[in-house]
Amino acid sequence: MxxxxxxxxxxxxxxxxxxxxxxxxxxxxxxxxxxxxxxxxxxxxxxxxxxxxxxxxxxxxxxxxNSTKSRRQNAHKFQSLGIAVTEDEIFTSSYAAAMYLKVNEFPTEKKVYVIGGEGILEELKLAGFTGLGGPEDGKKTVQLKTNTLFEHDKSVGAVVVGLDPHLNYYKLQYGTLCIRENQGCIFIATNRDATGNLTDLQEWPGAGCMVAAICGSTQREPVVVGKxxxxxxxxxxxxxxxxxxxxxxxxxxxxxxxxxxxxxxxxxxxxxxxxxxxxxxxxxxxxxxxxxxxxxxxxxxxxxxx
Amino acid sequence: MxxxxxxxxxxxxxxxxxxxxxxxxxxxxxxxxxxxxxxxxxxxxxxxxxxxxxxxxxxxxxxxxNSTKSRRQNAHKFQSLGIAVTEDEIFTSSYAAAMYLKVNEFPTEKKVYVIGGEGILEELKLAGFTGLGGPEDGKKTVQLKTNTLFEHDKSVGAVVVGLDPHLNYYKLQYGTLCIRENQGCIFIATNRDATGNLTDLQEWPGAGCMVAAICGSTQREPVVVGKxxxxxxxxxxxxxxxxxxxxxxxxxxxxxxxxxxxxxxxxxxxxxxxxxxxxxxxxxxxxxxxxxxxxxxxxxxxxxxx
Structure with missing residues (x-):
């Protein structure tokens, strides 16, 4: 057999x-x-x-x-490439992350820290949640100085990690502190793809790279919501x-x-x-x-x- | 018992x-x-x-x-803090990485790509090897464009990953391409500490974070040379x-x-x-x-x- x-x-x-x-x-x-x-x-x-x-x-x-785009942004990409696809025919891991919080009745007064793209923030907002971080933290730097404390928001109750070509030490420290120090903070991975075709000619490190980095610093395993x-x-x-x-x-x-x-x-x-x-x-x-x-x-x- | x-x-x-x-x-x-x-x-x-x-x-x-410093740089740090310690009393994971290559007769015509600090590059040089990357790649950015190929040096035969507060997508892609595409390329981790006291007031993501990121994108496990x-x-x-x-x-x-x-x-x-x-x-x-x-x-x- x-x-x-x-x-x-x-x-x-x-x-x-x-x-x-x-x-x-x-x-x-x-x-x-x-x-x-x-x-x-x-x-x-x-x-x-x-x-x-x-x-x-x-x-x-x-x-x-691909969590960098929301369902709406993905529908636009299809349209720009000449294919008619509607938003409700698209299921993204960014949408999955927001739905995971919804299904698990994540309190809306808590915040969600995002290591990843605009798509995650958009889906969080559509689902009624407050996202922090994302692309705007891509420009932030850290100060490794005596007597300088890196502060993080104690009301963050979930960290969502997806593909992030703008990963930096600021985001790594922010996400790590939330997961390690905020009681009960959930660690969600949009997905763990090792690589992806971010360009037509070659593969690039995927969300699995960023997710593993946070696993490495927190010694925690995430809930994976994508495929x-x-x-x-x-x-x-x-x-x-x-x-x-x-x-x-x-x-x-x-x-x-x-x-x-x-x-x-x-x-x-x-x-x-x-x-x-x-x-x-x-x-x-x-x-x-x-x-x-x-x-x-x-x-x-x-x-x-x- | x-x-x-x-x-x-x-x-x-x-x-x-x-x-x-x-x-x-x-x-x-x-x-x-x-x-x-x-x-x-x-x-x-x-x-x-x-x-x-x-x-x-x-x-x-x-x-x-701590791989960010060489043995020499560490001896300086001791001296600046008022403690007399000589270079040969210090064993760093940056030195260990260079010694690993030496013991394994790594060909000196091949290059070593470094995700980490100056200390690794200095120890590589002292051991007679050619290092690439390190701090100077901390300012580099990637172009995610159609028809644009991210090039990497095909003569890189080892990638050394240590603590890197200047981690970025450029370095992640460079290291990943070397490990995935250069035949026989060795993947060395200076260490896998999850966190470290980079400042006096708190812990920060350690080399374990950067190493895990490269494990995530390459789906390979490193040789660990530090404790x-x-x-x-x-x-x-x-x-x-x-x-x-x-x-x-x-x-x-x-x-x-x-x-x-x-x-x-x-x-x-x-x-x-x-x-x-x-x-x-x-x-x-x-x-x-x-x-x-x-x-x-x-x-x-x-x-x-x-």
Missing amino acids: GDDRSTTACQPLSLINVRSLLDSVDCFLFDCDGVIWKGDTLIDGVPQTLEMLRSMGKKLVFVTN PSTFLMDFLQKQYNIPTAKMCMVGDRLDTDILFGQNAGCKTLLVLSGVTNQSTLQDPSNHIKPDIYTNQISDIFNLLNS | GDDRSTTACQPLSLINVRSLLDSVDCFLFDCDGVIWKGDTLIDGVPQTLEMLRSMGKKLVFVTN PSTFLMDFLQKQYNIPTAKMCMVGDRLDTDILFGQNAGCKTLLVLSGVTNQSTLQDPSNHIKPDIYTNQISDIFNLLNS
Whole structure:
């Protein structure tokens, strides 16, 4: 049976399995970076593929660990790249962080310190919470002087850490002090992606880098709200009411996208247009195997139109 | 027997055990931050205590995980605080990093990228290696633009990460690219202290924070050359030729100093003048127990002179 599984799982996309996938799936969940775009560059053939799936009546949802943008800002990015996507089709890890606080009845009189982008602050505000930090702390410096105390806000009850290209020692100390010294302070990671395609030509350290830094200084482990945690799936299901067995998660990362899909009971399709290449996928040390893999999502379009 | 051990181990310093300690020990290894000083402020009673130990013929050695300074720079700091200590009595994790490369015959035509302070660059240079990065990369910024490639030196064969209050995304990307893309590149951590007394009034994120960040983006684990690794002990022993059973490690951190002493077979004395307080020491979750503990090293002086 073990052999059976390894031969049936992880097939390359083909005319046969793409038809069976489309027959069995009502909703496609797409990761964005490395699947839809790389940095600000659209990946070839994306618009016609999405259009084709919509014309077949498939529900499209975009589930991204990128926390630097809010849902609204992500919808703008889609529109600027010529793809019509509405805000409520987008689920970001910045939104997940705000929803985690909401679901857990985080007191609105407490504050949330943010190591990360504007998107987290925007989602916090929309959910009725007061955020501190974020981009504006990127310019702050520390004074390592005798008799100088670095002060932090004692009313911070949660620290949210996401991707932050403006990480500095000020933010590291601020977040660390809140988590270590404010009684009951929650430590939330939007996600722990090691790297991401922040630009089209290469990968950059991801939220996993900033999150690990705070783990290193606080010796605490965070609650992770983005993929592969299935926290967002509850919201998604409330909105669309589609069983996860009727969903297919499409992504470029094994340890976030594919694991998220598997954790939630979805079918999974790995695309090699982002951070994972075929040799990583097939390396014996990799134990996360998607149902199907292919080069890029436009292969679905091309197979059906050839 | 379990009870026996827990009552005999971890005694408060007393006139009885201080005498037995001084009888059985020829060499005292002192941590610096939190033991000798906090930031740039000397801890009370340190000079007379060190003087008394020297007058008793004890060898004094200073073993610090602080990598921001070289041995020479540390000797200057001692002198500026009015304590006569020579360079060869000081063992720093910056020196350990350079010695690790030397012992492992790191090719001198390869370069070493440094996330950390001037001290690492100075020790590398003294050992005949070419360092890159360090403080001068603290002012560099990244361009997250389409068609812009972040270039790194392909001849970097090792990345050394230590405490770096000037950590930024440039350094994170540089170090990550070297480790991920340069074949065989070694990842060295000077140490993994979670926090340190960079100033007298509070703790700050330590090298453990920067090291964890690079672990997060590279998904690699470093070689640790500072405490609690016993790598430095070989050099120390070559120089002084004293058996470790005749040494006592004095420090303020359980997971670096006391563990280092225990790993090496030394006696151990914890002082509560740094990052560890009595409740942490006695918490059931703590399994690292020093032989003896006391508030500060001057208690040795005071007990013997009262």
